Amino acid sequence: MTTRKLLLLPGDGVGPETMNQMRKLIDWANREHAAGFEIEEGLVGGAAYDAHGASISEQDMAKALAADAVLFGAVGGPKWDDVAYEVRPEAGLLRLRKDLGLFANLRPAICYPALADSSSLRKEVVEGLDILIVRELTGGVYFGEPKEITDLGNGQKRAIDTQIYDTFEIERISSVAFELARTRTNRVCSMEKRNVMKSGVLWNEVVTATHAAGYKDVELTHMLADAGGMQLVRWPKQFDVIVTDNLFGDMLSDVAAMLTGSLGMLPSASLGAPDEATGSRRALYEPVHGSAPDIAGQGIANPIAMIASFAMCLRYSFDMVEPAGQVEEAIAAVLDAGKRTADIMSDGCEQLSTDAMGDAIVEQLTG
Numbered sequence: 001m002t003t004r005k006l007l008l009l010p011g012d013g014v015g016p017e018t019m020n021q022m023r024k025l026i027d028w029a030n031r032e033h034a035a036g037f038e039i040e041e042g043l044v045g046g047a048a049y050d051a052h053g054a055s056i057s058e059q060d061m062a063k064a065l066a067a068d069a070v071l072f073g074a075v076g077g078p079k080w081d082d083v084a085y086e087v088r089p090e091a092g093l094l095r096l097r098k099d100l101g102l103f104a105n106l107r108p109a110i111c112y113p114a115l116a117d118s119s120s121l122r123k124e125v126v127e128g129l130d131i132l133i134v135r136e137l138t139g140g141v142y143f144g145e146p147k148e149i150t151d152l153g154n155g156q157k158r159a160i161d162t163q164i165y166d167t168f169e170i171e172r173i174s175s176v177a178f179e180l181a182r183t184r185t186n187r188v189c190s191m192e193k194r195n196v197m198k199s200g201v202l203w204n205e206v207v208t209a210t211h212a213a214g215y216k217d218v219e220l221t222h223m224l225a226d227a228g229g230m231q232l233v234r235w236p237k238q239f240d241v242i243v244t245d246n247l248f249g250d251m252l253s254d255v256a257a258m259l260t261g262s263l264g265m266l267p268s269a270s271l272g273a274p275d276e277a278t279g280s281r282r283a284l285y286e287p288v289h290g291s292a293p294d295i296a297g298q299g300i301a302n303p304i305a306m307i308a309s310f311a312m313c314l315r316y317s318f319d320m321v322e323p324a325g326q327v328e329e330a331i332a333a334v335l336d337a338g339k340r341t342a343d344i345m346s347d348g349c350e351q352l353s354t355d356a357m358g359d360a361i362v363e364q365l366t367g
């Protein structure tokens with residue numbers, strides 16, 4: 001039997017609780033699908049800072065580089081608000097993305113039928129919504145240098161962040177978006193700010209050229225990112241795949257996520273380039289929601305985004321398409337049966353704890 005190494009990094013806040021539910025799915029995959037998953041664990045974020053004074057240790061970075069896939073919970077919380085910028089909890093996540101070369105961040109926003117009423121938008125605007133944000137994840141203003149605050153000596157300071165994109169970075173992320181569009185409804189909308197930013201001008205140019213060179217069968221449109229944000233809340237169903245840079249992708253994916261009713265529902269995958277010899281990609285899977293320190297430890301967090309992240313892991317890292325679909329269907333069925341965690345609770349439904357929601361999904365799978 002193949003063995004597959006998973007590194008679990010539960011992190012902070014609700015990360016450990018939701019990941020405990022995901023472990024039940026790993027056991028299920030091993031039992032029912034002979035998946036051969038072997039688990040290693042590590043610390044990231046504030047948990048790593050408390051243990052080692054760094055947001056991720058070198059040993060855990062080495063484990064991440066050696067793993068077939070990394071499953072990540074969440075990082076951060078008020079406890080670490082005052083730690084040095086270099087070792088803040090988020091730095092651990094950013095280092096993982098950079099050092100693993102995870103340039104392609106896939107953030108699906110799917111509105112489960114049972115939750116169409118929980119959105120802040122009218123039901124007809126979001127019902128049946130299924131869009132995919134493809135966010136560039138290792139470039140742009142997140143990593144560009146210089147990145148600093150300097151003292152101008154006259155009582156003033158100056159802060160600088162640098163937005164940088166090279167051609168190859170835009171080519172590879174737009175290729176990922178076009179490839180994925182082919183498996184969906186074959187449409188890509190690219191978003192940038194070419195009316196203000198040079199990086200937007202190049203982004204637009206390279207996406208257009210990449211399309212012309214290899215993806216003419218895919219419908220490509222362009223939108224300014226601010227207008228894109230507006231269109232996302234006006235009529236989100238006009239989109240299929242949205243491709244955008246690191247910072248716009250961060251913001252637009254939170255907007256898209258909330259359309260679906262709850263941040264607690266949405267998974268994400270961060271993928272590297274395929275290895276030339278083996279074809280396999282480095283990958284990290286994480287819920288889009290953060291560490292939610294306000295509800296951590298109470299047993300009420302929604303584990304669905306974490307469990308759906310595991311489904312993405314089955315699909316994208318291990319080509320276990322059928323089990324991935326089974327997990328996604330089990331989530332939908334449990335919601336259809338009126339089972340809810342507190343964040344998505346509505347009248348007439350049954351409210352479950354984090355643990356009971358994990359069990360309900362596994363029970364749905366095992367019958």
Ligand code: IPM
Pocket residue numbers: 090093094250
């Ligand atoms: C996200 C988060 C991160 C980001 C933070 C935690 C660094 O907001 O994954 O969207 O800004 O990328």
Ligand code: MG
Pocket residue numbers: 250251254
């Ligand atoms: Mg974000």
